[in-house]
Amino acid sequence: MQLDKISRNILSILQQDARITNQNLADRVGLSPSSCLNRVRKLEQAGLIGPYLGVVDLAALCRTVTVIATVSLKDQSTDAFRAFQQTAEAIPEVVECYTVSGSFDIFLRIIAPDMSRYNKINDRLLDVLPGMVNISSHVVLNTGKPFRGYPLDELLDS
Amino acid sequence: MQLDKISRNILSILQQDARITNQNLADRVGLSPSSCLNRVRKLEQAGLIGPYLGVVDLAALCRTVTVIATVSLKDQSTDAFRAFQQTAEAIPEVVECYTVSGSFDIFLRIIAPDMSRYNKINDRLLDVLPGMVNISSHVVLNTGKPFRGYPLDELLDS
DNA sequence: CATACCGCCGAATAATATTCGGTTTAAGTT
DNA sequence: AACTTAAACCGAATATTATTCGGCGGTATG
Numbered sequence: 001m002q003l004d005k006i007s008r009n010i011l012s013i014l015q016q017d018a019r020i021t022n023q024n025l026a027d028r029v030g031l032s033p034s035s036c037l038n039r040v041r042k043l044e045q046a047g048l049i050g051p052y053l054g055v056v057d058l059a060a061l062c063r064t065v066t067v068i069a070t071v072s073l074k075d076q077s078t079d080a081f082r083a084f085q086q087t088a089e090a091i092p093e094v095v096e097c098y099t100v101s102g103s104f105d106i107f108l109r110i111i112a113p114d115m116s117r118y119n120k121i122n123d124r125l126l127d128v129l130p131g132m133v134n135i136s137s138h139v140v141l142n143t144g145k146p147f148r149g150y151p152l153d154e155l156l157d158s
Numbered sequence: 159m160q161l162d163k164i165s166r167n168i169l170s171i172l173q174q175d176a177r178i179t180n181q182n183l184a185d186r187v188g189l190s191p192s193s194c195l196n197r198v199r200k201l202e203q204a205g206l207i208g209p210y211l212g213v214v215d216l217a218a219l220c221r222t223v224t225v226i227a228t229v230s231l232k233d234q235s236t237d238a239f240r241a242f243q244q245t246a247e248a249i250p251e252v253v254e255c256y257t258v259s260g261s262f263d264i265f266l267r268i269i270a271p272d273m274s275r276y277n278k279i280n281d282r283l284l285d286v287l288p289g290m291v292n293i294s295s296h297v298v299l300n301t302g303k304p305f306r307g308y309p310l311d312e313l314l315d316s
Numbered sequence: 317c318a319t320a321c322c323g324c325c326g327a328a329t330a331a332t333a334t335t336c337g338g339t340t341t342a343a344g345t346t
Numbered sequence: 347a348a349c350t351t352a353a354a355c356c357g358a359a360t361a362t363t364a365t366t367c368g369g370c371g372g373t374a375t376g
Binding site: 179180181191192195 | 362363364365366367
């Protein structure tokens with residue numbers, strides 16, 4: 001599916017304001033509400049956009065600790081990898097998980113109520129493949145730039 | 159502000175489905191639409207929820223490279239820190255930035271159209287404080303678990 | 317007990333979403 | 347250029363939803 005300027009614009013707007021009304025969206029992209037809705041539906045069906053998330057201000061809600069953990073596996077077999085990753089992703093406090101190249105690493109972002117809870121999660125991860133996992137924990141001191149969507153303008157031109 | 163079960167539930171639901179209608183939301187939390195809307199407004203005004211983001215499937219849209227970069231500053235003065243961070247956050251392709259403890263590191267998530275574009279961004283970051291910055295780049299091979307909200311149930315009980 | 321304050325509900329109204337038929341546009345074909 | 351076809355558009359009608367507002371309890375306070 002090759003997108004024209006209008007559909008890109010829709011994605012861009014919806015990405016940043018998922019609760020905009022269809023009428024406003026239609027205005028902003030220069031379409032009638034019906035056509036606009038039509039496009040949004042198609043974009044959703046094509047899987048190009050959605051789900052829609054509300055950003056919760058966790059810091060305002062309760063005390064938490066965010067940790068960025070880098071993981072190295074001594075046994076880099078596919079099985080070991082999968083075992084670790086499955087366990088990690090099943091833990092609700094592990095909110096993000098990436099497999100990365102370079103040093104066969106895994107990056108995790110973990111949210112815990114406090115350090116002692118984080119410790120437990122850490123232990124749980126270490127126990128998956130005893131002695132084969134090296135986890136380096138980095139406590140987040142400050143969120144300089146939280147994720148707020150992709151730079152579609154920059155990316156879609158290329 | 160201390161939240162009761164209903165408001166927590168609202169946050170939890172909105173976090174995962176920002177485009178739910180107020181009527182549906184009201185049903186799910188067991189309130190009338192008017193009361194429900196009232197609560198949502200208060201939560202928004204209190205800054206506990208919002209903005210609302212649409213998740214775009216970047217992989218389906220265009221080819222991109224995601225890199226997780228870990229940054230060490232040799233000069234760990236506040237000024238150097240701030241200078242680097244400001245530059246980094248101003249780059250659209252840097253979609254996420256965390257200051258972390260442990261080894262006075264910064265974590266960045268960067269999206270680029272391709273490697274050569276990433277290289278340019280990398281150079282730009284290195285040039286902020288010449289010779290004082292060490293960037294280690296990790297190309298994302300696989301997104302095991304994309305961020306889809308916080309585990310409020312786990313966190314708010316504590 | 318009064319009073320005041322919340323938060324709730326339900327009804328009325330305003331705004332929005334959604335459907336649908338008819339029309340335009342664009343591309344490909346003869 | 348005229349024709350054909352498919353896709354996308356628009357506007358009006360309808361359905362659904364959001365929003366406002368008055369009134370009704372609960373509950374805390376004096």
